[in-house]
């Protein structure tokens with residue numbers, strides 16, 4: 001029962017169980033995020049957006065990388081935005097980090113704004129995945145890059161690996177081929193996917209034309 005309540009709050013953290021989930025995600029996704037961030041070259045001065053930012057741990061990591069640049073985080077959960085603002089308090093006060101409540105389907109930013117967009121363990125929940133990838137492309141600068149990060153990679157040798165969580169959350173684990181195809185159909189180029197050996201971690205880096 002407790003496990004179910006917790007897992008259900010991965011989708012849109014709210015209330016008591018949402019708070020616990022946010023804490024658990026900040027801890028549990030940290031190593032995955034560090035691994036994935038090694039595949040992009042964020043530079044001082046860059047403007048970066050983290051979509052589905054949850055409790056804001058990734059926003060903090062990005063702030064360390066952008067020097068004089070700026071980091072934005074969006075999430076459609078009000079609780080996540082509150083928690084992410086609290087965690088990144090100092091960077092919010094000085095204007096380096098900005099958190100906004102918003103859906104990936106309607107990003108509250110002008111076109112061609114960001115050098116990078118990151119999205120850690122959130123893609124599964126997006127309502128209109130192809131158009132949501134296009135919406136992210138809209139806010140990326142030409143040549144800007146999207147980093148998608150997953151810890152639920154389908155396993156051909158163990159097809160039931162994710163069945164329980166997929167059913168509970170009405171989501172689907174991903175395959176390398178599927179992500180490649182979606183990014184291509186959304187108009188991205190120079191698509192690269194990486195799998196960390198011995199894990200079910202996948203990240204994809206794709207460039208806006």
Ligand SMILES: C[S@@+](CC[C@H](N)C(=O)[O-])C[C@H]1O[C@@H](n2cnc3c(N)ncnc32)[C@H](O)[C@@H]1O
Pocket residue numbers: 010011012013025026029051052053054055057058074075076077080102103104105119120121122125126127
């Ligand atoms: C599993 S959590 C991951 C949070 C964070 N990226 C991390 O790695 O800890 C998924 C997050 O995506 C957010 N999310 C899901 N669908 C969304 C949507 N359509 N628009 C914006 N955020 C969304 C949820 O509110 C939740 O915070």
